[in-house]
Amino acid sequence: MRQSRRLSLAKAAQTDLDTIAAWTAEKFGPSQAESYIEAVLDTIDELAALKSPSRSIARDEIAKGVRTLHMRKRGRRGRHFLLYSETSDEVKIHRILHDSIELSLHIPREEI
Numbered sequence: 001m002r003q004s005r006r007l008s009l010a011k012a013a014q015t016d017l018d019t020i021a022a023w024t025a026e027k028f029g030p031s032q033a034e035s036y037i038e039a040v041l042d043t044i045d046e047l048a049a050l051k052s053p054s055r056s057i058a059r060d061e062i063a064k065g066v067r068t069l070h071m072r073k074r075g076r077r078g079r080h081f082l083l084y085s086e087t088s089d090e091v092k093i094h095r096i097l098h099d100s101i102e103l104s105l106h107i108p109r110e111e112i
Helices: 011-028 030-046
Strands: 006-009 067-070 080-086 090-098
């Protein structure tokens, strides 16, 4: 049985997820939005594992203890990063941001 850590989404991350769903539905339709959000949620679920995925990157230049995980994996397309911090028993998703933006400009400092 796979052990997992608690997951929490910061308010900003929940807003990001809602915005991604709305934008994708408007541009590509509700079915594509549902599929894309499912891919984002699958990426979030990866972080529940006790060990971070190998493609996770430490981003101490943004803030100490912050990591990023791009949702692209094994042929799965995606253009978003998860910005998160972790402990041995919890993962907190701070933001879900498009990979074309400057990540450090979108991290609420009070959340980290």
